[in-house]
Amino acid sequence: MNFKTASQGAVKARIGMKSIDYFTRRPTLEAEPGNREVITREGRFRLADDGEQGRRELERRLEQSNGDHLYRVVMSSGNAGMTAQETERWARSVLERNNIDNYMLVVHAGQQGHTEHPHAHVLIPTSERFTVEDIGQLRAVGDEEQQQVTYAARAISINQDYEGETNLPGKAGGRQAERETENDGPQKKRTVDIQFGS
Template sequence: MNFKAASQGAVKAKVGMKSIDYFTQRPTLEADRGDREVITRDGRFRLSEDGELGRRELEKRLEQSSGEHLYRVVMSSGDVEMTAQETERWARNVLERNNIDNYMLVIHAGAQGHTDHPHAHVLIPAEKRFTVEDIRQLRVAGDMEQQQVAYTPRAMSIRQDYGDETNVSGKPGGKQPEREMENDGSQKKRTVDIQFGN
């Protein structure tokens, strides 16, 4: 995470769009020019298709944003298996859990990735500087969201394979042995025991 001080709207727009161009056009792993979407809370822009109108709308949002700080943030869950869609959902949820609603997010994953590690670049206009505690809260939210990303598809798979009354114990990603527990000595009940590593 780093930031530029930019109190004037025109300066914010110029600095911000320079970052957006880099985020969206950085070459992919195959050395093709990137063509990535800019995702905001309320819309999506693909500058190669939206042209000058899309560019002008993003510039306007930056010009009108409040605050003197323009943060550039790289977010990664550390999970190399995440798809572009999962990376987007994870990053958006982390930001919004921390009450960051004004953002411009660009995903570098899947076909639009340029490393083996899916990640997101984010531009955040902010009124105040992020503190160490703010950053810690982002990390905590990132870990919590990652658990949800890892758990949800597997939980759906478990229900499909075993039915609702059967649960599985163990850590995400490994083989999950069934466990049966005695219930009142006469009936056996299958239980769920999901554990997440730190």
């Protein structure tokens, strides 16, 4: 995490858009030009497709944002197996659980990754100054969110393994609601219910 200070709206927009350009255009792992989305709470922008209209909207938001700090944050859960969608969900949840609602987030994962470590770049315009305690809280929430993702992945994997046993040839659709064993007759199929708190 680092930050730049700019009190004038136009200067803030210029500095912020320089970071956004870097986040979105950095070449992928296959050395293809980046064409990544900028994700905000209010919507998504793909500057290569949205043209000047999308760029002007992001500039306007930066100009009108409160405060004179522009934080640039790199967020990574440490889980190399996360998809782009999982990385986005994880990063957004960590930010919003820490009451950071004004952000511009760009995911570097999946086909739009440039390393083997999925991560997100985030631009946060704010009047607040992040303390060591604030950064520690972001990390703690990030670890907690990652544990939930890991738990969900394990539960889904267990459920899929179990369903794999019931995919018997000759059954309609390759699935059956019950499975019979030699010793104990029909058994109901188990399901896993996963719920996350907000």
